[in-house]
Amino acid sequence: MMNYTVKELRQLLDAKKISVKELLDGYFAEIEKKNPIYNAYIIVTKEQAYKQADYAQKLIDDGKAKALTGIPMAIKDNIMTKGILTTCASQMLKDYIPVFDATAIRKLYEEGAVIIGKTNLDEFGMGCQSKNSYFGKTLNPLNTDYIPGGSSGGSAAAVAGGLAAAALGSDTGGSIRQPAACCGLVGLRPTYGRVSRFGLAAYASSFDQISPIAKTAEDCGLILNAIAGKDALDMTSASAPAEDFTSAIGQSMQGKTIALVKEFLEEETDEEVKESVLAAANIFKKMGCGIKEVSIPDIKYAAGAYYIISSAEVSSNLARFDGIKFGYRSEDGDTYKENIKFTRNQGFGWEAKRRTMLGLYCLSSGNFEDYYNKAMLIKTKIKQEFQKALAECDFIISPVMPVKVFKTDSYDTTKLYKKDIFTVSAALAGLPAISVPCGIDSNGMPIGLQIIAKEFAEKDLIAACSAFEKQYEKREA
Amino acid sequence: MEEKIKLIQRLADMGMLAFDEEETSRMAKELDEILSFVDCIKEADVQGVQPERKVVNFEDLREDIAEESLSKEDLFKNAFHTESGCFVAPKVVE
Secondary structure, eight states, rough: TTTTTTTHHHHHHHTTTOOOHHHHHHHHHHHHHHHHOOOOOOOOHHHHHHHHHHHHHHHHHHTOOHHHHHOOEEEEEBBTTTTTTOOOOGGGGOOOSSSOOOHHHHHHHHHHOOOOOEEEOOOGOOOOSSOOTTTTOOOOTTTTOOOOOOHHHHHHHHHHTTTOEEEEESSSSTHHHHHHHHTTTTEEETTTSOOTTTTTTSSSTTTTTEEEEEEHHHHHHHHHHHSSSTTTTTSSSSSOOOOTTTTTTTOOOOTOOEEEEEEEEEEEOOOHHHHHHHHHHHHHHTTEEEEEEEGGGGGGGEEEEHHHHHHHHHHHHGGGGSSSSOOOOOSSSSSSSHHHHHHHHHHHHHHHHHHHHHHHHHTTTTTIIIIIIIHHHHHHHHHHHHHHHHHOOSEEESOOSSSSSOOOOOOHHHHHHTTHHHHHHHHHTOOOEEEEEEETTTTOOOOOOEEOOOOOOHHHHHHHHHHHHHHHHHHHO | OOHHHHHHHHHHHHHTTTHHHHHHHHHHHHHHHHHHHHHHGOOOOOTTTTOOOOOOOOTSSSOOOOOOOOOOOHTTOOOOOTTTTTEEOOOOOO
């Protein structure tokens, strides 16, 4: 039961082969058994879940079920849930209980989805190993020696470990796509603005997007159907019309053009990763797609530009935490300023502080032009390069990461930042991108393929990803 | 090194962070490493590129409608210290 997709669970629930309560019993039993090992959840919301289950069951019994009605979902703990602890994996918010729901959460409730817990992450979303957490690190259910990816590693581990049917995470520079790749799942970063950010704790506001992670592209589409749309509470949410993002699934890929990012072949990409991505291109070719190469010449500056811009936004976004109106407060420091300084120094983890410092450095006078402004111009240039490339093809493919899934702390900081090159470039360009398994490496861990589409072309992206999934599974079988 | 330590102290003060000596020197070393990584952007040629900053469409604003806001009780729920309907902060006057 724990391996069913959202779509399969929908059929079982609608056919009354299982009740929502039975489904929850199953998931909570698994969570009890396995969460102590994986540490996927920070908090499990059993009581609330059974209450939601009653509502969901009624919708099903009345024949009013929607795609996610009664589906047990995990939520990354940087998304506000009214009355339910929301910590951002930070000591700063270890006791924080929001008094409002994020728009995406409100929409999930409206669908009758059941929230079963809040998942672990790198503090505020800053990290790629799900280990920068006040609540300890999360392990990869496929092999606990390896990282689950980050920052949405708790959401990925919950789905991969059979502790949730699907999950919400967030993606700033790859935080949904990398965990999906590490745990053999599908993770979709929507176009910037597609999903309201209201109620998503801000890390780097100009990149943050709430994102689904699930077992299939279709499941991601079903979740996106529920959470997408313009929201008066988020000025950056886009007014692109609502559509059924799963409606193009099953259409032929004949005649579509897939482009390989030339630079990934030149970058220091692991040989096994390279082979798998080239094999993926071959799968598309067999489906009747044209294959070509495109160049994003400035991609080599993507990670540098991303870390400058995102850290600048961190230094601003984390400035609100002073321990006065909410959050942790230190007992140290006699004066207002001293107390706030101790509060922040004790409340934030090291990575959050390091990025605050980098951001302040890049924004300070004397450095602003050379760092922040320059990075913003590179962002624009990379966006233009992607637009030009996408004018000549339907989709661009690359690895999710140029390295294989690794064990915690296998790389130093700059290597960790550098391996974000392919995921941050789609984020800089504001484009939708999906991560899907495309191979197994010599350690038995999955390799992720990234497919990037044109702005607001999630429907086509999900269809292409779904077509790939089916062919890839056939090959594996 | 002394100059770098001073820089970290100045930035930490701006960021309202109370580093001890050990954290200060660790941060100096690590910020240096990160800067040498992001410094690669200095080579990028951005001549003729116009900055693009607009992410918000100001022509597309919502109606200004008065509605009920959060209750005072809700707003105080997560505060460390409140008294007589006020947030209690440490002494501001030194």
